[in-house]
Amino acid sequence: MQKIRLDRLLSNSGVGSRKEVKAIIKKEEVTVDGNIVKNPGQLIDPTRSQVMVNSRPILYKKYYYLMLNKPPGVISATKDTLHHTVTDLLPEQYKNIRLFPVGRLDKDTEGLLILTNDGQLAHSLLSPKKRVPKTYYAVIEGLVSSEDKEAFRRGVRLDDDLISLSAQLSILESSQLSKVHVTIFEGKYHQVKRMFKTVGKKVVYLKRIRMGNLYLDESLPLGEVRELSQAELALLDMSNKDDISKDDTGQ
Ligand code: URA
Numbered sequence: 643m644q645k646i647r648l649d650r651l652l653s654n655s656g657v658g659s660r661k662e663v664k665a666i667i668k669k670e671e672v673t674v675d676g677n678i679v680k681n682p683g684q685l686i687d688p689t690r691s692q693v694m695v696n697s698r699p700i701l702y703k704k705y706y707y708l709m710l711n712k713p714p715g716v717i718s719a720t721k722d723t724l725h726h727t728v729t730d731l732l733p734e735q736y737k738n739i740r741l742f743p744v745g746r747l748d749k750d751t752e753g754l755l756i757l758t759n760d761g762q763l764a765h766s767l768l769s770p771k772k773r774v775p776k777t778y779y780a781v782i783e784g785l786v787s788s789e790d791k792e793a794f795r796r797g798v799r800l801d802d803d804l805i806s807l808s809a810q811l812s813i814l815e816s817s818q819l820s821k822v823h824v825t826i827f828e829g830k831y832h833q834v835k836r837m838f839k840t841v842g843k844k845v846v847y848l849k850r851i852r853m854g855n856l857y858l859d860e861s862l863p864l865g866e867v868r869e870l871s872q873a874e875l876a877l878l879d880m881s882n883k884d885d886i887s888k889d890d891t892g893q
Contacts, residue, residue: 648672649682651693655700656735671696705760706739707875708732709856712755713864718746728755731865744768744853745829753778753850754858756878757867763878767854773807773827777852778834783844786813786820790841794824798840804830806837819846854878 646654652663652672664682666672672679673694674686686693688702712718716726720742728743744756744764758764767774794811810825826833835845851858855877862868870878 645685645687647682648674648679648684648686648693651686651688651702652695652700653738654704655702656738657695657700659738666695673697705763706736706741706758707760707763707870707878708736708741708757708867709859709862709870709874710743710755710757710867711858711862711864712747712752712850714750714752717749718743718755725749728757732757732867736867747850748832748835748848751848751850752864753848754853754856755850756853756856756870767878768829770828774854775825775827775852776829776850777823777825779849779851780822780824780834780838780845781847782820782822782838783846784818784820784842785816786811786822786843787816788813790843793841794837798837800830800833800836800840806830806833809837823851825852 649660649663649667652658652666653660657663658666663672667680667682670678670680674684674691676692693700693702710728710731712728713731716728716731719725719727720729720740721727729737729741732741740759741757742759742764744758744767747753747755756767766772791811791813794806794809797805797808799805807827809827810823812823814821814823824834824837826837830836834848838845849858856870856874859868
């Protein structure tokens with residue numbers, strides 16, 4: 643395993659910010675394999691050395707994978723001068739890890755958002771070539787019809803003249819406030835809202851419930867995060883999924 647700086651290892655393990663861990667090291671509270679280490683830049687192989695802070699063993703993890711049930715009112719970014727962001731919602735132990743959201747949900751959209759520091763996973767989930775399915779539960783103003791379903795299946799012309807890929811629309815309830823599930827295989831800006839706009843309808847509530855084969859844990863309260871289990875992480879593994887060409891799917 644690659645060696646990493648002691649201060650980075652400690653801050654990535656949730657011990658504190660870089661500044662805080664440097665102070666802890668200076669106070670001689672950190673040992674590596676039983677010896678006090680005073681140099682924050684000392685290179686450590688976390689798989690071979692035991693690092694302790696005040697005799698408490700530190701478990702180092704290179705990558706973190708969190709599921710957030712995004713509430714409305716926060717933006718899918720790491721920093722913003724005007725708005726609260728999804729990283730503001732993170733518990734203290736994750737604040738010093740450079741986690742970022744995998745893709746974006748609109749400010750008013752709720753539901754499944756993955757936060758990670760694994761750029762490769764993010765890339766494979768977001769690559770347009772992988773056509774990773776994303777399913778949303780939506781409430782729509784007006785009656786959603788089988789014609790809409792067919793239009794989504796064929797692909798609709800969005801307001802910037804792009805044609806969306808074939809999407810799956812299933813109508814859970816058709817009424818003045820219709821309830822639907824919609825699965826898209828791309829992630830254009832405001833995509834679901836714009837698709838409904840094309841068929842003359844307005845999305846009044848939107849929640850993502852699935853990304854790849856991973857579903858939102860409905861028992862996770864809005865605004866809360868938890869780490870993915872190994873089994874859930876395996877559901878996100880897109881590395882074996884070949885890039886799908888248009889012809890393969892008939893889309
Ligand atoms: N489509 C939208 O319109 N908004 C989202 O947040 C996600 C998909």
